[in-house]
Amino acid sequence: MPTINVLLYTILKKFLFNSYCITIVSDAPIDLHLNSLFTYIIPNRTVDELRDQLLEVSERGCSDYIVNMVDQVLFMTAFDKVSKIGNIRRSDRKVILIPAPGNQSVDAVFSMKEINNIANLLMIIPNNASEQECQEIYDLVTHKFEGPDELVYELIKQPILLDQWDTCKGEFKENANLFPHNMNNLFGKTVKVATFTYKPYVLLNVDTAITPTGRDGLEMRIVEEFCRWVNCSIQILDEWQGQWGEVYENGTGVGIMGSVVEDKADFGMGALYSWYEEFLHLDFSAAEIRSAVTCVAPSPRVLASWAMPLLPFTWNMWYAVLMTLLFASLGLSMAKGSFDGTLITVFGVMISQSQKSAERNWRVRRVTGWLLAAGLILVSAYGAGLASTFTVTNYEPSVDTIQDLVDRKMEWGATHDAWIFSITMSNEPLIKQLVSQFKIHSAEELKRKSFKRSMAFSIEKLPAGYFAIGDYLTQEALEDYTLMLEDFYYEQCVVMMRKSSPYTEKMSALIGRLHQSGLLLTWETQVALKYLNFKVQQEVKLSRLRSDVGFKPLDLHNVVGIFILYGIGVVLSILIFMVENASTKKSGLRIEE
Numbered sequence: 001m002p003t004i005n006v007l008l009y010t011i012l013k014k015f016l017f018n019s020y021c022i023t024i025v026s027d028a029p030i031d032l033h034l035n036s037l038f039t040y041i042i043p044n045r046t047v048d049e050l051r052d053q054l055l056e057v058s059e060r061g062c063s064d065y066i067v068n069m070v071d072q073v074l075f076m077t078a079f080d081k082v083s084k085i086g087n088i089r090r091s092d093r094k095v096i097l098i099p100a101p102g103n104q105s106v107d108a109v110f111s112m113k114e115i116n117n118i119a120n121l122l123m124i125i126p127n128n129a130s131e132q133e134c135q136e137i138y139d140l141v142t143h144k145f146e147g148p149d150e151l152v153y154e155l156i157k158q159p160i161l162l163d164q165w166d167t168c169k170g171e172f173k174e175n176a177n178l179f180p181h182n183m184n185n186l187f188g189k190t191v192k193v194a195t196f197t198y199k200p201y202v203l204l205n206v207d208t209a210i211t212p213t214g215r216d217g218l219e220m221r222i223v224e225e226f227c228r229w230v231n232c233s234i235q236i237l238d239e240w241q242g243q244w245g246e247v248y249e250n251g252t253g254v255g256i257m258g259s260v261v262e263d264k265a266d267f268g269m270g271a272l273y274s275w276y277e278e279f280l281h282l283d284f285s286a287a288e289i290r291s292a293v294t295c296v297a298p299s300p301r302v303l304a305s306w307a308m309p310l311l312p313f314t315w316n317m318w319y320a321v322l323m324t325l326l327f328a329s330l331g332l333s334m335a336k337g338s339f340d341g342t343l344i345t346v347f348g349v350m351i352s353q354s355q356k357s358a359e360r361n362w363r364v365r366r367v368t369g370w371l372l373a374a375g376l377i378l379v380s381a382y383g384a385g386l387a388s389t390f391t392v393t394n395y396e397p398s399v400d401t402i403q404d405l406v407d408r409k410m411e412w413g414a415t416h417d418a419w420i421f422s423i424t425m426s427n428e429p430l431i432k433q434l435v436s437q438f439k440i441h442s443a444e445e446l447k448r449k450s451f452k453r454s455m456a457f458s459i460e461k462l463p464a465g466y467f468a469i470g471d472y473l474t475q476e477a478l479e480d481y482t483l484m485l486e487d488f489y490y491e492q493c494v495v496m497m498r499k500s501s502p503y504t505e506k507m508s509a510l511i512g513r514l515h516q517s518g519l520l521l522t523w524e525t526q527v528a529l530k531y532l533n534f535k536v537q538q539e540v541k542l543s544r545l546r547s548d549v550g551f552k553p554l555d556l557h558n559v560v561g562i563f564i565l566y567g568i569g570v571v572l573s574i575l576i577f578m579v580e581n582a583s584t585k586k587s588g589l590r591i592e593e
């Protein structure tokens with residue numbers, strides 16, 4: 001067996017014994033006598049062909065590779081492409097590179113930026129400068145992965161020597177761990193975090209007197225805890241312009257998600273939901289916060305007071321009253337034997353007016369008597385109804401559910417369409433209608449609109465009972481808004497990373513620990529009390545308990561409706577009087593006053 005194969009066999013047995021499957025990419029046949037599952041690839045010469053070959057094994061779950069190729073750069077390029085287009089994500093990939101003898105492609109590989117995306121990279125380089133009698137010494141080297149950025153980029157071309165393999169003795173010199181980057185200690189490695197100020201998830205540019213790092217927030221604390229755990233240092237990429245952004249089909253993007261997909265940042269966060277479209281391009285951590293999206297809608301108003309005189313009776317009742325008037329007049333006319341003045345008499349009786357004179361005729365008296373009794377009941381019923389409408393205030397119907405919002409055709413909105421990413425794909429007619437009523441406005445525009453009661457504003461309900469409310473909603477405006485009863489949908493927030501990022505597993509493990517300890521709920525409360533406007537929170541939280549349904553003395557506002565009726569009556573009668581006056585003057589008669 002060639003010596004390199006003995007070395008490989010030893011490494012596999014020692015470090016990759018629990019690997020799910022190993023892929024060997026080799027120009028020349030290698031015989032390893034492996035017991036574990038492995039796939040053998042004879043690489044093609046172009047990047048795209050090699051990519052397709054690697055994609056196939058990657059989709060089957062292979063995470064570990066042995067590469068025995070002349071052109072290592074070609075492999076690394078194709079390998080990086082596979083991790084972007086493949087669906088299977090592996091955080092803990094291991095790659096062993098064996099450069100062809102005599103080829104100085106080592107430097108070329110170590111200066112590629114793609115190798116930063118793999119934690120465990122081992123290169124086996126034959127050491128020709130060996131002066132011992134045994135000529136076959138192999139250097140086992142890896143790339144500089146840990147430590148701050150300045151150091152990483154400075155040392156990137158100087159690989160780290162982990163150990164040496166002595167072929168004659170058939171043993172390692174140091175017996176070192178050949179895959180030392182287990183993500184437990186990153187020695188101050190710089191991690192870039194793309195985010196923007198979105199309370200209470202992330203707060204940037206905070207006064208350093210309040211918090212020494214100048215940043216805080218529910219999710220920010222997760223990353224800070226992460227860096228405390230694995231010893232990394234945070235560098236913030238403020239995405240206030242693109243906000244959440246989006247990922248395009250061609251693998252580029254804008255905003256937070258764009259920065260992560262383009263490898264400008266290691267982590268993306270700021271209330272990023274587990275959106276399917278984005279999952280195709282990025283890695284998600286375990287879910288950290290469950291957030292529900294709903295709206296604050298304009299509170300129902302007290303009904304206009306001109307309608308008040310009509311409220312005691314329903315429309316059917318009013319119809320019955322009208323019919324009573326007509327039929328009673330008919331009855332009275334039949335009793336009297338003439339239609340003269342019966343309609344006005346009956347109308348008078350029904351609004352409890354006294355009669356001009358008593359009739360001699362007993363037939364008419366009997367009918368009038370029953371009418372008086374009926375009128376009395378009608379008037380008392382109306383009076384009682386009117387008293388109750390004056391006492392208990394009546395409101396417009398409220399906006400409590402999605403159906404209410406859709407029925408009212410009320411616009412709802414925010415500053416970015418990330419609010420509807422989760423529901424745009426829905427086929428349900430109600431949700432489709434809801435999506436079509438969503439509008440994007442600038443923060444200033446939203447603030448202006450919040451005083452006009454013309455639209456609803458989306459907010460997030462967080463697990464510990466606080467709300468994520470845009471700064472454009474002020475306490476003054478919110479006094480006129482009520483929290484809707486129905487949630488539009490709920491979502492799990494995640495931290496986004498590049499596909500197959502070495503951080504994914506570690507981050508998910510941390511989030512699991514945070515859930516277990518209940519720290520996330522505590523943080524939410526702490527951050528909310530420290531940075532959120534407490535009055536705004538209370539205004540929304542208690543918006544359904546607001547009790548302005550007190551009892552109070554009647555004022556002009558209550559009776560203005562009745563005065564309107566009175567005013568219309570007076571104006572009409574004056575007009576009719578003037579018309580009559582004019583027409584009688586013409587016929588030469590004088591009106592006595």
Ligand SMILES: *[C@@H]1O[C@H](CO)[C@@H](O)[C@H](O)[C@H]1NC(C)=O
Nearest residue numbers: 070071072073100103104105
């Ligand atoms: C050495 O490797 C480089 C790139 O990795 C490749 O372009 C070149 O053809 C190789 N040279 C030889 C002699 O194999």
Ligand SMILES: *[C@@H]1O[C@H](CO)[C@@H](O)[C@H](O)[C@H]1NC(C)=O
Nearest residue numbers: 147148185186187188189231
């Ligand atoms: C964390 O990293 C720094 C280098 O940035 C190092 O000096 C320190 O010892 C590390 N801490 C631990 C606990 O290993």
Ligand SMILES: *[C@@H]1O[C@H](CO)[C@@H](O)[C@H](O)[C@H]1NC(C)=O
Nearest residue numbers: 247248249250251252253254
């Ligand atoms: C990717 O697509 C977006 C929008 O579709 C476009 O603006 C951008 O220029 C494209 N980028 C590349 C590199 O093709």
